[in-house]
Amino acid sequence: MENVRENLQVVVFPWLAMGHLIPFFHLSKCLAQKGHKVWFVSTPRNLTKIPKVPPHLSSLLNLVSLPLPQIPNLPLNAESAADVPFRTQSLLKQAFDSLEPALAAFLQSSKPDWIIYDFASHWIHRRAAELGVSRAFLALFNAAWLSFIGPPSCLIDGLDARSTAEDYTVVPKWIPFESRLVYRYHEIAKNVDREIDVNIQTITNDSMRFGLAIDESEVVAVKSRPEFEPEWFDLLGQLYRRPVFPIGFLPPVVEDDGGGDDVVDWVEIKEWLNERKEKSVVYVALGTEATLTREQLTELALGLELSELPFFWVIRNSPGSPQPESEMLPGGFLERVKDRGRVYVGWAPQVRILSHDSVGGFLTHCGWNSVVEGLGHGRVLVLLPMLNDQGINARLLSEKGVGVEIPRDEFDGSFTRDSVAESVRLAMVDDSGELMRLKANEMKGLFGDKDGNELHLNQFINFLKENR
The missing domain is CATH 3.40.50.2000 (Glycogen Phosphorylase B;)
Structure with missing residues (x-):
């Protein structure tokens, strides 16, 4: 019985893009290898594209398939960002948001200690909180970029007043040290001015999704290490005002x-x-x-x-x-x-x-x-x-x-x-x-430092165990 109490039960829920599914799955494997029970949740076609669950982990790492609701104008069988043009990914986010009832029902039946979620799940915090499930946001970005986009209050409320592409070509006011990390005009214009098909309903934009994902989390995990970007990790902790854990680079396995x-x-x-x-x-x-x-x-x-x-x-x-x-x-x-x-x-x-x-x-x-x-x-x-x-x-x-x-x-x-x-x-x-x-x-x-990456990941897992 002591071992049961020691180990975690975790739901992992990534955004529908292979660049998100694979690292979330890699984290799931790491958790299962340490004896924790993991439910990796995604849509049917995406689950066929990720690596196979190793036989020795099959009792701890479970794949959970939630069919993606079909919505108007979304191509048939489109379940990932690679299946739709960049300019119409709002359609995929609309379908993703429609998974809310199914995921809530699964949380209620599985009763995990934690859910580890991605930036797109702006609705998950409310449903998880209702069910007593603790919430961890996994950011698959470096601390420098996360710092550049700003604190959650600015992302949610737009308090920084960045509304044009030009606004993103200068260093934001909350960065207290000298920095040359800014966007070029052409890089950001396609995001700020992106056209959305007239048939798409108004949905939550990415800035608000990021803001809510951060603000409603109990802990933020970042796929990076302070040894690479120390000043940015220091700043990120100040901006987020909650525990921020580097979990290493999650280097892929050949x-x-x-x-x-x-x-x-x-x-x-x-x-x-x-x-x-x-x-x-x-x-x-x-x-x-x-x-x-x-x-x-x-x-x-x-x-x-x-x-x-x-x-x-x-x-x-x-x-x-x-x-x-x-x-x-x-x-x-x-x-x-x-x-x-x-x-x-x-x-x-x-x-x-x-x-x-x-x-x-x-x-x-x-x-x-x-x-x-x-x-x-x-x-x-x-x-x-x-x-x-x-x-x-x-x-x-x-x-x-x-x-x-x-x-x-x-x-x-x-x-x-x-x-x-x-x-x-x-x-x-x-x-x-x-x-x-x-x-x-x-x-x-x-x-590629396996031991160093493992050390950071273990510190994050210990936090999950101590605060479930």
Whole structure:
């Protein structure tokens, strides 16, 4: 009986995006490995996309499927952010909000000690509180970005009066120290001025969702470590006025990344990488949500060609785009680069690729999960932020000296093939980039530090045990 009282019972409820589902699932596995009972809750199709539950954890880690209500204009079978165009993700949030009764019923029947939830669940605090379930907000963002968006009162009430894109291009008043971490105009304009289809009902915006997720939590967990951004963690605790726990970087496990060595796609990719010299290849991947314009795609392709370096480029044909990205590549490009570059269409085992010895750099959209994966393997970064938190992440990484940002037009976000080529060469081979490569390689000792990450996670779990 003593063991039953010692162990936790936890519901884990992430937002409907693979970049959220995977780290929430990784945390769930960590909890189960320590003997705690976990219910991982999501929608049917999303549950088929996450890694399999290891047999030895099957009695402790349970997958709970809640069918996603169908709403007008949401594509059939769309259950994740990767299934809908970025500009219409409000539809997915509307469907997500419709899960409230089903999740409340599950909380009532399962009676967990805690629910660990994501930013989108602005309604969960009320239902959990009614049922006596304690609430923890897991933020899959770094402390710098969380500090930049501000305290919950500003997010909920709009007290900071940031209503235009220009407002986000200056350091906010609550940051007391010198900082250059601000958005470029083109990065934030698409969020502030995003068009929403006229058929979508008015729903809670993301700022309020974040504000309520923080304000109604009893503790906030952050996927980062103060060793990387000490001043930002100090500030975040002051802004949130509640316990804030770094839980480490939750570095991904290679074995969870698309199966084993017998998976055909990985076998072919590995053979291609095996033929390249150590740290010679730049891996290129811009996430699952951003869509490149034809002009951007052309300049990126020709920039990689001009760099004269080996590259492995993962392209995704985005939903709702008028033409697949793979069909918008410049004429003759694939033929010209066939001996040193590969364009791969669809999902690719990113962690496995980044872990390969031939990969030296990572041209990335600066999503925090991808950054963790890249620096966890010591890969120098070429920074091309596209949306959401990525602009602030790029400034932070540039400031830390582990990557170079591709120069872009401040207002329209355009970039040139020459700037791509120069940035890639600086990161990968130029003498002037040697210190950057060294710093990125040193980050492997922090981001991939299993014992240090485990220590932070254990401190968070102890708090949950002591305050259930």
